Amino acid sequence: MLVLLLGQSRLRDLNLVGGSALIEGLRASGYPTNRIDYLLNTHAGRNHVVIDGKRRARRYQLTPAGTAKAEQIARRLIDMSPEPQQS
Numbered sequence: 001m002l003v004l005l006l007g008q009s010r011l012r013d014l015n016l017v018g019g020s021a022l023i024e025g026l027r028a029s030g031y032p033t034n035r036i037d038y039l040l041n042t043h044a045g046r047n048h049v050v051i052d053g054k055r056r057a058r059r060y061q062l063t064p065a066g067t068a069k070a071e072q073i074a075r076r077l078i079d080m081s082p083e084p085q086q087s
Helices: 002-011 019-028 037-045 064-080
Strands: 049-052 059-062
Touching: 002 019, 002 059, 002 064, 019 037, 037 049, 059 064
Parallel strands: none
Antiparallel strands: 049 059
């Protein structure tokens, strides 16, 4: 989830991201889900995410600590991925 928020911030220049965009990203990544609020509330409790708004108007944003954690996770994912094969 943190990496998805990082991608939204860096690639789409969106700092505040709605829940529907995050759900779409999870589904595109192969993680079908309908509810993300519980997971994001956990990240908010760890000071990784700030939640803005109420109910369906909620938007989510990484904190500086959340950004650092997301970058750390992204680096590990990159290190785990296989090297591209040359033709």
